[in-house]
Amino acid sequence: MLRCDVLAVGTELLLGQIIDSNSAWMGGELAANGIDSLVQVKVGDNVTRIETQLRRLLDDADARAEMAAAARTMARPDAAEVIARDVLALADRYRTN
Secondary structure (H helix, E strand, O other), X not given: OEEOOEEXXXXXXXXXXXXXXXXXXXXXXXXHOOEEOOOEEEEOOOHHHHHHHHHHHHOOHHHHHHHHHHXXXXXXXXXXXXXXHHHHHHHHHHHHO
């Protein structure tokens, strides 16, 4: 089975100001398409914490391979790499400003 983990960003999610219905919806859509969502992480609006959680998810080589396979089945073979690269580049820009 394929795998796709979810990283939800928003301090309002952590404070309970809004319900994270988006992660629930994504989990349902992934499951409906035969893709396991084994990890769903919430992190506040802090670039360093976002980067830390993203790196933690990407450090799992098996998870990376499974997420890449899932992206390929949805006609986006490079989606995971593109998103990770863009987010990490954005984190670097924030750190240097």
